[in-house]
Amino acid sequence: MSARPQQRRKNDPERTKADILDAATEEFATHGLAGGRIDAIAEKTRTSKRMIYYYFGGKEDLYLAVLERSYRQIRTLEADLLLEDLPAEDALRVLISETFDYDEAHPDFIRLVSSENINCAAHMRRSETLLDLNISIIEMLEKIIDRGGRDGVFLRRTDAIDVHMLISAFCFFRVSNRYTFGAIFRRDLSEVGLMARHKQMISDAVVSYLKTPDVPSGEG
Amino acid sequence: MSARPQQRRKNDPERTKADILDAATEEFATHGLAGGRIDAIAEKTRTSKRMIYYYFGGKEDLYLAVLERSYRQIRTLEADLLLEDLPAEDALRVLISETFDYDEAHPDFIRLVSSENINCAAHMRRSETLLDLNISIIEMLEKIIDRGGRDGVFLRRTDAIDVHMLISAFCFFRVSNRYTFGAIFRRDLSEVGLMARHKQMISDAVVSYLKTPDVPSGEG
Amino acid sequence: MSARPQQRRKNDPERTKADILDAATEEFATHGLAGGRIDAIAEKTRTSKRMIYYYFGGKEDLYLAVLERSYRQIRTLEADLLLEDLPAEDALRVLISETFDYDEAHPDFIRLVSSENINCAAHMRRSETLLDLNISIIEMLEKIIDRGGRDGVFLRRTDAIDVHMLISAFCFFRVSNRYTFGAIFRRDLSEVGLMARHKQMISDAVVSYLKTPDVPSGEG
Amino acid sequence: MSARPQQRRKNDPERTKADILDAATEEFATHGLAGGRIDAIAEKTRTSKRMIYYYFGGKEDLYLAVLERSYRQIRTLEADLLLEDLPAEDALRVLISETFDYDEAHPDFIRLVSSENINCAAHMRRSETLLDLNISIIEMLEKIIDRGGRDGVFLRRTDAIDVHMLISAFCFFRVSNRYTFGAIFRRDLSEVGLMARHKQMISDAVVSYLKTPDVPSGEG
DNA sequence: CATGAATGAGACTTCATTCAT
DNA sequence: CATGAATGAAGTCTCATTCAT
Numbered sequence A, B, C, D: 001m002s003a004r005p006q007q008r009r010k011n012d013p014e015r016t017k018a019d020i021l022d023a024a025t026e027e028f029a030t031h032g033l034a035g036g037r038i039d040a041i042a043e044k045t046r047t048s049k050r051m052i053y054y055y056f057g058g059k060e061d062l063y064l065a066v067l068e069r070s071y072r073q074i075r076t077l078e079a080d081l082l083l084e085d086l087p088a089e090d091a092l093r094v095l096i097s098e099t100f101d102y103d104e105a106h107p108d109f110i111r112l113v114s115s116e117n118i119n120c121a122a123h124m125r126r127s128e129t130l131l132d133l134n135i136s137i138i139e140m141l142e143k144i145i146d147r148g149g150r151d152g153v154f155l156r157r158t159d160a161i162d163v164h165m166l167i168s169a170f171c172f173f174r175v176s177n178r179y180t181f182g183a184i185f186r187r188d189l190s191e192v193g194l195m196a197r198h199k200q201m202i203s204d205a206v207v208s209y210l211k212t213p214d215v216p217s218g219e220g
Numbered sequence E: 001c002a003t004g005a006a007t008g009a010g011a012c013t014t015c016a017t018t019c020a021t
Numbered sequence F: 001c002a003t004g005a006a007t008g009a010a011g012t013c014t015c016a017t018t019c020a021t
Helices: A013-035 A038-043 A049-056 A059-079 A088-105 A107-118 A136-150 A160-176 A178-185 A192-211 B013-035 B038-043 B049-056 B059-079 B088-105 B107-118 B122-126 B136-150 B160-176 B178-185 B192-211 C013-035 C038-043 C049-056 C059-079 C088-105 C107-118 C122-126 C136-150 C160-176 C178-185 C192-211 D013-035 D038-043 D049-056 D059-079 D088-105 D107-118 D136-150 D160-176 D178-185 D192-211
Strands: none
Touching (some): A013 A038, A013 A049, A013 B013, A013 B107, A038 A059, A059 A088, A059 A136, A088 A107, A088 A136, A107 A160, A107 B013, A136 A160, A160 A178, A160 A192, A160 B160, A160 B192, A178 B122, A192 B160, A192 B192, B013 B038, B013 B049, B013 B059, B038 B049, B038 B059, B059 B088, B059 B122, B088 B192, B136 B160, B160 B192, C013 C038, C013 C107, C038 C049, C038 C059, C049 C059, C059 C088, C059 C107, C059 C122, C059 C136, C088 C136, C088 C160, C088 C192, C107 D013, C107 D178, C160 C178, C160 C192, C160 D178, C192 D160, D013 D059, D038 D049, D038 D059, D088 D107, D088 D160, D107 D160, D136 D160
């Protein structure tokens, strides 16, 4: 009679686990590791508090699982970018734009990372999974920088990780420090117009930085 | 009867308060608001736990006091800069350098701000003191940008707060995300050589950004 | 239809039960009834936790089953001794030696009994099996004591259960209190040399006790 | 008006601690470390569960404190014995009698020690206090044995710790195994008549052991 | 001003046990 | 017979805070 005979089975561990992870991500992002409450997570869930311990072991392990899943997601997204066929500057601008948009779209991830830093990355360090995240973005960036150098578009010699940091810092900060910066300077950083202007700014700043030679040459 | 006016003042209230604030700053910076422990603060102090309640009321009030003192200190420092007599680019580079060094020298402050952002700046918003912190750095930056524009050094039209954000983001991120960034990219961001290179980079990036005109002129 | 009567008997119930009992004996001996964990027992087993409930009902029932099996084993061993043809003193020394060796070889049993005593033998009392364990050792001991009395070797009049207690106490204590006694007096009671000396001592003590007349005769 | 002005003060830490220790001793003796409940201890107390953590830190620490106090008490008692002026055999009989009576009077202590042995003396080992308990009874025993040897009363050469073990084993076992032994042999070991007989037996056994020469000499 | 003792509320975690298949 | 998933009840422990002096 029904098109889905045994669907919505009661015992679906994967779904239960994902359910818990979703709730935990929100809780830890909002309150940090110390401030997050297992009880609160359980209440947001279809299951009980007991299952959190059944599947994840404890608070810290759950936190780590949340962290790992979050980082895995961003890597997956990065891997989907196809920048090889674009001219260096265009590729770079796409990369920056994607980073900007990702951070903007994932404030929970940003907060988790902030939280982890307050904790000196103690949990991340314990995770092989996280430390083995072979950040593909660096390779992409290296290729773009090399291409731009060969094509004579980028005149400055740079290190890819440094450039990635320049990009990340701005995109991350806009979201991570949205509240304090907004309060002090009376600006709503989530406003759409501001967002567009800022995306343009970080793009222009990075591009102009790469285009400017290290040592201002004689012809300047 | 009271021939000894201020005698027997074994304990100096102001000193006790400062003592508590020092301990609390360290504790909250290291563990965040939720993770910070009143007991831990009391133990780092020359006085007892009871005094914390006597002077500050409670945990959240103490946290706010810590936050206010931290922000007040940074404002004091900014006010000391004398940039009026320097050419625009030089002044800008000094300003960036000072910001960079300040963040580098005050990781506790950075972490407090991160912590406050995780909490949506809830406490900062409650504080008149903090919201009235008329950040003088914006005025300084505006003057520099104007001067540079008038002098034909800076060709791009920009908003001072945006530029401040570009600078702050990088300087802040370097410290705030030191641990996760360091772990993922296997770089020790507190290394001296790296520090110098990064200071140069953010300086060059901002300067080259300001020097490049908004719309790529004729040659585009 | 059922041409294969006992085929597909992948799992042998008796073996499974014995498997569980082995694991449970170790667990309860090591941690006591309260400290023993059903999960831990299940993990040491070839089967799952569910089977423990299937076969034994619950934790306490399992504990009782362990206790019963342990006591049944010791009775079996005692029954094998053939002491009838030996002179009284020799028979007694063999009996003591066997008791000593059995306790030494079965620390798990010793600990189970200790554990049961901490619990006031509450479970043992519930077990008809255990209470009906007609301890054959008492009969053996009685015969030996009688024989020794008739032969003029043992001059003291004694009760067999008392003598059994004297023997048991020492043999049991050596194993049951191995750890605290060892720690306080800095002696490793499992050392082979000490073991031999102690076996000799308990033997000599019991024999000399039985040989000495109740009332110190004339020479006193 | 009252002869005890400020007696029965509310804040009397020492009394609170002793109160907790009393309750904990009973609880741990009855149920062992794993079976003992902090809640149950708190309920037996004039104070709350919270105070247990305030003064002792946690369950295991409380257990250790109980253990230490129990051992300290027995040492104090031993130290009070004045045996120097008695003839060797009399002194020995007094010592045995005291040991017997102490164990009989302190079944909680016996159970604690049993419990600790089930746990491999794990907690005792961690305690400097306990390991430094310089068990004076050994020195006493040594003096008695020496004296008896010089006086020609004790003909057997023995080690004091071994003899102490012979005595302890019986006295301890009578209490520790009271329940299982009683159940199996249908004897109530706490019966007064039995107690007297047993005390006589262990005394006679040890004395006759010491009086009998190691190697039955020719004159026998 | 200052202090050690005390505490209620609520956090994290564990356990024996049962359910649905 | 057998299994992985699920669970309510109860345990240990922590925290910011207040009390009595």
